[in-house]
Every structure is written in C-alpha cells, then in structure tokens.
Amino acid sequence: MRDSTELPPAIREEIEALCAEGDRLTDEGGIEAAVDAYGRAWERLPEPKTDWAAATWILSAIGEACYLGGLRTAAREALERAVDTEDGRESPLLRLRLGQVLHDLGEPDRAAEHLLRAHRAEGETIFADENPRYLAFVRERLGLPTAEAPAGAPGIMGLIRAFRGLLRR
Secondary structure, eight states: OBOGGGSOHHHHHHHHHHHHHHHHHHHTTOHHHHHHHHHHHHHHSOSSGGGBHHHHHHHHHHHHHHHHTTOHHHHHHHHHHHHTSTTTTTOHHHHHHHHHHHHHTTOHHHHHHHHHHHHHHHGGGGGTTSOHHHHHHHHHHTTOOOOOOOSSOOOHHHHHHHHHHHHHO
C-alpha cells in the first residue's frame, strides 16, 4: 500500500480539501453533496486507486455518508471496496458499518461476520452510538442476553476521522 504522502502535493491537498468538504456536508446533512465531494476525491486518486492508503478513507467516507443518507446498496458497495484495501481489512469501524448495512439489507449471515469481527476487536463500546438493534443482534449470535450499548464511546464519524488521521501519517 502506498502512503498518501507519496501523492503529488497538489493532488494530496485537493483530495484532503474535497474530503474535508464531504465531512462538513455530511455533518450538515447534505448527503448527496457529500457523496459528490468524496467521489471527486476518489476520481483524483491515481490508478491503481486501491494501492493508495487514501483509498481506504475515501471509500469509508463514501460508505458512511451513504449509510447516513439511507442509501444502503451504495453504502455496501463502497464499504466492501474499503474492507478489501490493505488498511481496511482489519478496521473494526469498517466492519461495524458494513455489518450494519448488510443487516439492514437482509443479509444476516454476512452481517454477523462483520459485526462479530468489530465486536471481537473493540468490544461492545464500538456499538455505543449505534442503534441498539445491532448490538442485540451480535449478542444474540453470541448466545448472550441482549443489552444496550454502553455510553461514552466516540461516534462513528469521529472514529472515521481519527482513522483517516492515522492513515495520513
């Protein structure tokens, strides 16, 4: 995987600016405009796109915005590509969101695979700001009594931004 700092500075700066715009728009509820901004960032990434560390955080941002906008099929597509990147394979955050999307799309076995991986990596705190049905689903699959997610864990967008910050180093 090629580090994003290897990108030509002008391209790296443009991608970072487009992603920051997408983040702002997502926070403001402008999902379609956010996905467009992230898509423009994706287009600026040189081929082969998935060889770049930036691919993981761009695809995860697209998936997150689509998820928040209720665009589950588009979210699945972006998140599946994100977890196929080198940096995305072991990301509990990507596994969480992909599992949620698959759950919502009626694919419980595939959802369980990803949600259980997120749970194994981070425990129940990763579900803190999520709909309690996902933790209940995981607990059911584990044969545990259902319970609500613990409070106080960072939200998924905060975690994605932190993940993106780590990848930029």
